[in-house]
Amino acid sequence: MIQRRSFLKTSAIVALGGLMPKPKQPHIVVVGAGAFGGWTALFLRRQGARVTLLDAWGPGNSRASSGGETRVIRATYGPRVVYTRMAARALTLWKEHERRWHRQLYHGIGVLWLVESDEQYEKSALPILRDAKVRFEELTGPDVARRFPQINCERVRWAIFENDGGYLTARRACAAVLEGFLAEGGEYRQLAVQPLAPRGGELSDLTLSDGSTLTADRFVFACGPWLGSLFPDVIGDRVRATRQEVFYFGTPPGDRRFTEDTMPVWADHGTTFMYGIPGNEWRGFKVADDTRGPVFDPTGGERAPIEARVCQYEESPDEHFIIDRHPAAANAWLVGGGSGHGFKHGPAVGELVARLVQTDTVPDEQFRLARFAR
Numbered sequence: 001m002i003q004r005r006s007f008l009k010t011s012a013i014v015a016l017g018g019l020m021p022k023p024k025q026p027h028i029v030v031v032g033a034g035a036f037g038g039w040t041a042l043f044l045r046r047q048g049a050r051v052t053l054l055d056a057w058g059p060g061n062s063r064a065s066s067g068g069e070t071r072v073i074r075a076t077y078g079p080r081v082v083y084t085r086m087a088a089r090a091l092t093l094w095k096e097h098e099r100r101w102h103r104q105l106y107h108g109i110g111v112l113w114l115v116e117s118d119e120q121y122e123k124s125a126l127p128i129l130r131d132a133k134v135r136f137e138e139l140t141g142p143d144v145a146r147r148f149p150q151i152n153c154e155r156v157r158w159a160i161f162e163n164d165g166g167y168l169t170a171r172r173a174c175a176a177v178l179e180g181f182l183a184e185g186g187e188y189r190q191l192a193v194q195p196l197a198p199r200g201g202e203l204s205d206l207t208l209s210d211g212s213t214l215t216a217d218r219f220v221f222a223c224g225p226w227l228g229s230l231f232p233d234v235i236g237d238r239v240r241a242t243r244q245e246v247f248y249f250g251t252p253p254g255d256r257r258f259t260e261d262t263m264p265v266w267a268d269h270g271t272t273f274m275y276g277i278p279g280n281e282w283r284g285f286k287v288a289d290d291t292r293g294p295v296f297d298p299t300g301g302e303r304a305p306i307e308a309r310v311c312q313y314e315e316s317p318d319e320h321f322i323i324d325r326h327p328a329a330a331n332a333w334l335v336g337g338g339s340g341h342g343f344k345h346g347p348a349v350g351e352l353v354a355r356l357v358q359t360d361t362v363p364d365e366q367f368r369l370a371r372f373a374r
């Protein structure tokens, strides 16, 4: 039997609880609705924060690094354990969100890593892939030639076939993330943030391109190739935009050998690192060179060719991502340096950044700005 005194005490607590104001949710502004910012905003919102997402031109716009049709998703990363694990986590999240949003963003047609002379990268990846439980097959050169007769395998010694690798539809995925974010109660505004230079303590507000001011408790800047121009002193050329060209080749009429029906994504890690995505959605056969191009202006740089596309990498000096607090504003986070491989990791990066921002945790050493000071 409940004692009267204890009953009264309990009811008083319940009544008080009912009257107590709910703890105020922090207001977090995320600048940049690309692969990094969009997913970060979504996960922050899901954790219960009030989130405003800003973008100058929109998610996956034609200037953004996340724009364009497709991006490769693969887990082979040579000796870089962190990205294999991140890619595996990201794949789980991509699949989960496809189901949640009832739309296809991931095409699991496999990724074929062709090994010619130098096999260091692929050899060092094998134990890491096994450890991360990534499904893959090791194929001999003749295996590859039999399985994919449309590929010239003269110089191919062996290959890794990542069964669950494939490609993601890039700008569509960015749009889907925005829609998901809005559906879960996020706010999006298409405005640019003016450059700022925090001087110490905390950042309190931003000036926007319409002349207004936006205040918030915390800020995340995921501005891709623009991160350096927004924070010239802290980032500067630690995120360098490099010009990258992508070509779409027409295939012979009616020929399905170079479309996703019969061909996987491929990466040829020979003297230069070339990769491609077979024809999909009636677009051509995509070929790109991973070699870093010259420095490029992401806002005004010339992108003229038709059915070839000029994009830019946001290259960090060591090709590791940058995920850290602004050194002069403890409540402002800088996220970028995707370095030509960031897109696939979007959901895993977003999940990680949302956790760091909400819990005020120190990020992993390899993502911090301090590494450049050494």
Ligand SMILES: Cc1cc2nc3c(=O)[nH]c(=O)nc-3n(C[C@H](O)[C@H](O)[C@H](O)COP(=O)(O)OP(=O)(O)OC[C@H]3O[C@@H](n4cnc5c(N)ncnc54)[C@H](O)[C@@H]3O)c2cc1C
Binding pocket: 031, 032, 033, 034, 035, 036, 037, 038, 054, 055, 056, 057, 058, 059, 060, 061, 063, 064, 065, 066, 067, 070, 071, 072, 073, 191, 192, 193, 194, 222, 223, 224, 225, 226, 230, 244, 245, 246, 288, 311, 312, 313, 314, 335, 336, 337, 338, 339, 340, 341, 342, 343, 344, 345
């Ligand atoms: C040609 C090419 C091929 C690639 N291939 C692959 C691949 O196969 N697989 C893979 O995983 N990755 C790949 N990448 C890399 C990947 O696409 C990028 O690392 C990733 O998309 C970067 O995302 P982000 O959110 O950091 O930047 P972005 O997508 O550039 O997003 C930044 C956003 O910030 C906004 N912004 C900037 N400044 C401001 C401001 N002041 N105010 C408001 N908004 C602002 C921009 O409008 C933009 O939308 C490739 C990149 C390129 C260019």
